Amino acid sequence: MIKKKRISIEDVARRAKVSIATVSRVLNNFQSVNNKNRAAVEEAIAALKYKPDVSAQRLASGTNNAIGLVMPGYPGIFYSFYAVELIRGVGHACEKLHLDLVFHITNGFNDLNSTSVGGVIFADIIENRRQVEAALNAGVACLVINNIVEDLDVSYIGIDNVLGGEIAGDYLVGLGHSRIATVTGNLQTQSGKQRLEGFKKVLKKHNMTLADGYVQEGDYSRRSARVGAEKLLSLPNPPTAIFAASDEMALEIVALLMERGIKVPQDISIIGFDDNPSVIYGPVALTTVKQPLFQMAEEAVKSLQGLIQGKQTKPVKKVLKPELVVRDSCSSPKK
Amino acid sequence: MIKKKRISIEDVARRAKVSIATVSRVLNNFQSVNNKNRAAVEEAIAALKYKPDVSAQRLASGTNNAIGLVMPGYPGIFYSFYAVELIRGVGHACEKLHLDLVFHITNGFNDLNSTSVGGVIFADIIENRRQVEAALNAGVACLVINNIVEDLDVSYIGIDNVLGGEIAGDYLVGLGHSRIATVTGNLQTQSGKQRLEGFKKVLKKHNMTLADGYVQEGDYSRRSARVGAEKLLSLPNPPTAIFAASDEMALEIVALLMERGIKVPQDISIIGFDDNPSVIYGPVALTTVKQPLFQMAEEAVKSLQGLIQGKQTKPVKKVLKPELVVRDSCSSPKK
DNA sequence: GCGCGATTTTGAAAGTTTGCAAAATGATAA
DNA sequence: TTATCATTTTGCAAACTTTCAAAATCGCGC
Numbered sequence: 001m002i003k004k005k006r007i008s009i010e011d012v013a014r015r016a017k018v019s020i021a022t023v024s025r026v027l028n029n030f031q032s033v034n035n036k037n038r039a040a041v042e043e044a045i046a047a048l049k050y051k052p053d054v055s056a057q058r059l060a061s062g063t064n065n066a067i068g069l070v071m072p073g074y075p076g077i078f079y080s081f082y083a084v085e086l087i088r089g090v091g092h093a094c095e096k097l098h099l100d101l102v103f104h105i106t107n108g109f110n111d112l113n114s115t116s117v118g119g120v121i122f123a124d125i126i127e128n129r130r131q132v133e134a135a136l137n138a139g140v141a142c143l144v145i146n147n148i149v150e151d152l153d154v155s156y157i158g159i160d161n162v163l164g165g166e167i168a169g170d171y172l173v174g175l176g177h178s179r180i181a182t183v184t185g186n187l188q189t190q191s192g193k194q195r196l197e198g199f200k201k202v203l204k205k206h207n208m209t210l211a212d213g214y215v216q217e218g219d220y221s222r223r224s225a226r227v228g229a230e231k232l233l234s235l236p237n238p239p240t241a242i243f244a245a246s247d248e249m250a251l252e253i254v255a256l257l258m259e260r261g262i263k264v265p266q267d268i269s270i271i272g273f274d275d276n277p278s279v280i281y282g283p284v285a286l287t288t289v290k291q292p293l294f295q296m297a298e299e300a301v302k303s304l305q306g307l308i309q310g311k312q313t314k315p316v317k318k319v320l321k322p323e324l325v326v327r328d329s330c331s332s333p334k335k
Numbered sequence: 336m337i338k339k340k341r342i343s344i345e346d347v348a349r350r351a352k353v354s355i356a357t358v359s360r361v362l363n364n365f366q367s368v369n370n371k372n373r374a375a376v377e378e379a380i381a382a383l384k385y386k387p388d389v390s391a392q393r394l395a396s397g398t399n400n401a402i403g404l405v406m407p408g409y410p411g412i413f414y415s416f417y418a419v420e421l422i423r424g425v426g427h428a429c430e431k432l433h434l435d436l437v438f439h440i441t442n443g444f445n446d447l448n449s450t451s452v453g454g455v456i457f458a459d460i461i462e463n464r465r466q467v468e469a470a471l472n473a474g475v476a477c478l479v480i481n482n483i484v485e486d487l488d489v490s491y492i493g494i495d496n497v498l499g500g501e502i503a504g505d506y507l508v509g510l511g512h513s514r515i516a517t518v519t520g521n522l523q524t525q526s527g528k529q530r531l532e533g534f535k536k537v538l539k540k541h542n543m544t545l546a547d548g549y550v551q552e553g554d555y556s557r558r559s560a561r562v563g564a565e566k567l568l569s570l571p572n573p574p575t576a577i578f579a580a581s582d583e584m585a586l587e588i589v590a591l592l593m594e595r596g597i598k599v600p601q602d603i604s605i606i607g608f609d610d611n612p613s614v615i616y617g618p619v620a621l622t623t624v625k626q627p628l629f630q631m632a633e634e635a636v637k638s639l640q641g642l643i644q645g646k647q648t649k650p651v652k653k654v655l656k657p658e659l660v661v662r663d664s665c666s667s668p669k670k
Numbered sequence: 671g672c673g674c675g676a677t678t679t680t681g682a683a684a685g686t687t688t689g690c691a692a693a694a695t696g697a698t699a700a
Numbered sequence: 701t702t703a704t705c706a707t708t709t710t711g712c713a714a715a716c717t718t719t720c721a722a723a724a725t726c727g728c729g730c
Contacts, residue, residue, distance in 0.1 A: 008716055019680050024718060032678060054450045055399060056716035059390035059685055066437075066451075071426070078423045079416075079613070087422065088413045091406070091440040100451055102401075103438040105426040115389045116401075116435055223616035252617075259593040259618050278414070281558035282587070283594055344686060354711045359687055367709055369695095388685055394716060395687035672730085679724065687715090695708070700701100 007048045015044040027052060066100035067304055068120040072127035073107045080220055081248060081276045082191075082293060086123055086145065089297025097305060106131060118308040121145050121300050125152075126189060141307040145300045146293075147190050148319060155307060155316040157300045159291045161191045164322040165198020167289050168243045168271045171324055173206050176332045177241040177269065181214040183228035183253065185245035185273075192220070195245050195273065214239060218249055225249035229256050240333040241269040247276035250286055254329065258283055269330035273322075285327035292320055342383045350379040362387060401435035402639055403455040407462035408442045415555055416583060416611045417526075417628060421458055421480065424632025432640060441466060453643040456480050456635050460487075461524065476642040480635045481628075482525050483654060490642060490651040492635045494626045496526045499657040500533020502624050503578045503606045506659055508541050511667045512576040512604065516549040518563035518588065520580035520608075527555070530580045530608060549574060553584055560584030564591050575603060575668040582607035582614045585621055589664065593618055604665035608657075620662035627655055 009027075013020045018037050025033050026041040033041075044050070058064045069090050077083045087103075094101040102117050106128055119141030122128050126147075135142050136154060148158040172180050182199050185192030196215065203210055213235050216228030225244060229252070232239055244250035250272030254264050264270055264284050272279060275290035299318065306312035344362075348355045353372050360368050361376040368376075379385070393399045404425050412418045422438075429436040437452050441463055454476030457463050461482075470477050471489060483493040507515050517534050520527030531550065538545055548570050551563030560579060564587070567574055579585035585607030589599050599605055599619050607614060610625035634653065641647035 006716085010716080020717075021680060021719090022678090025679095028718085034678065037679085051450070053394070053716055055390055055394040057718075059388070059394045060716075060718035062684095062718085064390060069438075073427075075423065075612075078419045081414075084413045084419065087438075088410065088440070091438055092408075094438075095440050095442065101438045103404075103422075103426055103429075103436045105423070105430050107430065115386065221616075222613050226616060255590045255593065255617070258590065261596075277410075278557055281556075281561060282590070341685080343684075345684095355686075356688085356711060357709085360710090363687080369709060372709085391685035392687070394685075395714095397687085397715080674728095675726105677724100677726075679722100681720105681722080683719090683721105684717100689712105689714095691710100691712085693708100693710070695706100697706080698704085700703080 006053065007050050009050070009052065011048055012041065012044045012050050015048065016040040064100075064116060064118055065098065066102055066117045067094065067301065067308070068102045068104055068117040069123065070104045070106055070120055070128060070131065071123045073105050074127075076219075076221065077124070081246070081274050082146070083123070085293035086297050089294040090121060090301055092294075093298040093301035097301065099301070099305070119143070119304045121304055122147075124189075125149055141304060143300055143304045143307065143316065145296065153315055155303060157296055157303060157316065157318045157320070159191070159293075159296065160319050160321050161194035162198040162201070164273060164289045164291065165195040165200075165243075166202050167198075167322060167324050168195075168273065169199045169202030171287075171326075172241045172243065172269060172271060172330065173202060173208070175241070175269065175330060177239075178208060178333075179211065179214075179237065179239045180208075180241045180243065181211075181216070181232050181239035182243040183216045183218045183225050183232070183245065183249055185249075186219040187217055192245060199243055211235070211237060211239075218245065220246050220249065222248055222252040225252040226256055229253040233260070233262075239268070241271070241330065244270060244272050247272035247274040247279045247286060247288055250288070250329070251279065251282060254282065254284060254286070265329050265331040266334065269333070271330055275325055280327065284329050287327045287330045288325050289322045290325045291322045296320055341388065342385050344385070344387065346383055347376065347379045347385050350383065351375040399435075399451060399453055400433065401437055401452045402429065402636065402643070403437045403439055403452040404458065405439045405441055405455055405463060405466065406458045408440045409462075411554075411556065412459070416581070416609050417481070418458070420628035421632050424629040425456060425636055427629075428633040428636035432636065434636070434640070454478070454639045456639055457482075459524075460484055476639060478635055478639045478642065478651065480631065488650055490638060492631055492638060492651065492653045492655070494526070494628075494631065495654050495656050496529035497533040497536070499608060499624045499626065500530040500535075500578075501537050502533075502657060502659050503530075503608065504534045504537030506622075506661075507576045507578065507604060507606060507665065508537060508543070510576070510604065510665060512574075513543060513668075514546065514549075514572065514574045515543075515576045515578065516546075516551065516567050516574035517578040518551045518553045518560050518567070518580065518584055520584075521554040522552055527580060534578055546570070546572060546574075553580065555581050555584065557583055557587040560587040561591055564588040568595070568597075573603075576665065577603060577605050579605060579607050582609040582611035582621060582623055585623070585664075586614065586617060589617065589619060589621070600664050600666040601669065604668070606665055610660055615662065619664050622662045622665045623660050624657045625660045626657045631655055 009023050013023045122144045125144045143155040149156050184196045218224035218228045250270050272286050272288040275288050279286035303316040344358050348358045457479045460479045478490040484491050519531045553559035553563050607621050607623040610623050614621035638651040
């Protein structure tokens with residue numbers, strides 16, 4: 001660390017022959033400074049190459065222009081499109097708003113030092129529930145992203161995953177499929193549970209029954225998709241369409257089918273979830289349910305800032321809608 | 336923002352009937368506090384539920400216990416295993432060392448506000464060269480990760496990518512292949528260039544010539560891998576082995592070959608790069624060149640902290656070695 | 671010149687750590 | 701017991717900026 005005496009606001013004030021407070025006003029673009037003094041201060045700042053000390057500003061103003069993003073610590077989540085888009089979206093939004101983004105990985109034990117940030121975005125409330133509650137109790141502005149939390153008076157921005165499951169199911173039913181299976185996401189997560197729920201809801205609506213083994217529990221990983229799809233293929237009466245709870249899983253299933261010489265969509269239709277940009281490459285462009293993760297992250301940052309600044313006093317509760325993106329991986333079933 | 340009068344160190348001092356300095360010493364575990372006073376201070380802290388103000392601590396100490404991680408802004412990098420491991424590794428290391436990790440995405444224009452951190456890790460120097468130089472000039476501790484920078488007096492921790500390319504090439508040559516092709520990474524990046532360089536070096540060493548079209552330029556994306564591999568397959572004399580510059584690319588090539596009924600490794604051997612955990616699933620476990628990204632990130636944080644604290648004065652220059660991980664995607668060529 | 675409102679400028683307080691000086695304590699010898 | 705020296709413990713002041721309240725100044729009409 002380079003040790004040289006910092007030039008302080010006091011040095012500037014002395015040189016400009018005004019008070020410290022006046023210098024501060026010039027720095028912060030207040031109107032109430034007469035022109036001669038303002039010019040003198042600006043001259044002094046330039047001459048001395050003065051830069052305010054961030055810690056002192058934060059201390060004095062009581063704000064810190066920083067928000068936290070808390071991610072659960074299990075490695076798997078980092079390899080998901082969801083996490084990447086979240087980090088990217090929150091990162092870009094913070095950059096735009098000139099906020100420091102303090103990134104935390106929780107191990108389930110450590111208490112995050114929420115004192116260095118004005119508010120916190122939690123990427124998952126399953127693993128972090130204790131921390132969310134602690135932060136709320138401490139009066140820290142909190143926002144849970146991608147989870148709809150009804151049993152806690154906390155802000156959230158999420159996706160209507162039930163609707164997402166319905167969209168996928170409806171589309172496949174509409175194409176004329178009657179043997180529709182699914183490989184689910186991690187059923188410990190809200191998204192995994194709700195996408196399955198929406199999917200089942202559609203089948204019920206159409207009085208269709210779910211054949212034995214038509215729900216394969218996955219965990220969003222490619223491996224689990226492969227395992228689930230292999231089981232589906234080995235059923236006595238295999239499905240003609242598969243809803244995969246993520247695009248990554250869908251891509252792996254397509255790869256598996258290709259290996260076995262099963263054509264997509266002619267033999268089996270596949271629909272994914274996410275709208276991962278990589279789905280338009282590969283052997284067949286994937287039809288999918290798009291969830292606006294990037295925008296969700298941006299909105300989360302903006303909402304949290306509103307909460308921090310007190311412009312928003314009641315918890316924010318927002319649910320974004322996913323939408324169907326039709327590409328080439330689904331068609332009507334063969335006769 | 337909740338407005339309530341904070342209890343300050345002064346309140347604690349008053350209650351414990353000692354000076355502010357003594358309270359501070361108790362807080363920071365100094366030995367030189369007599370037991371009676373220490374007990375009194377601890378009682379007061381507990382009774383008043385006192386929590387030090389982070390900004391005040393940072394101001395007074397002149398340190399901030401925070402480091403920055405700067406990523407380039409183009410979306411592609413986020414979808415790479417490299418970026419994910421980097422973020423994860425740096426994140427975990429910071430958590431362990433109780434450092435705030437301030438995450439920045441550069442758009443090539445914005446000057447990062449390095450004043451709120453003690454040092455900065457740059458994830459890429461191609462896009463950020465200007466910022467690196469500016470930070471160095473400002474006397475901020477800097478470390479470039481995953482790039483070996485010889486023309487600038489800056490710390491770096493990188494991987495010997497030339498060696499990585501050699502390892503891949505050597506292994507394939509050793510298996511008896513003579514028609515070996517490669518799909519490269521992004522040749523704008525150091526890693527892409529160097530892996531190709533190492534690969535070429537091996538062929539030269541063995542007096543093997545690179546047939547026309549045997550070097551397909553990719554950019555680490557699955558799409559580019561597919562395009563490149565398709566071109567390789569359409570050559571009059573297609574290769575019997577392919578070195579892909581990343582596992583993601585290798586997986587996509589395997590998928591393509593499977594679709595076409597070409598067996599891996601019987602018909603064509605594939606070797607990847609990274610040791611992405613997902614490569615052990617899929618139709619064939621991938622042989623690959625492992626690069627210790629997570630450890631690299633951890634070491635980067637530790638080294639940067641040494642630099643910040645002044646324990647390390649000369650730039651850190653460290654190059655980690657990749658190593659071969661043999662699985663099932665390579666074999667000797669068919670006769 | 672004086673009073674008054676509006677505008678501009680100033681001062682004090684807030685927050686915590688650290689180096690240095692001062693004070694208190696302990697140990698030893700006379 | 702007292703003086704002296706060494707050691708431990710304590711307190712002061714400085715570091716930096718913003719906010720709030722208070723003071724000063726200005727302009728203007730009477």
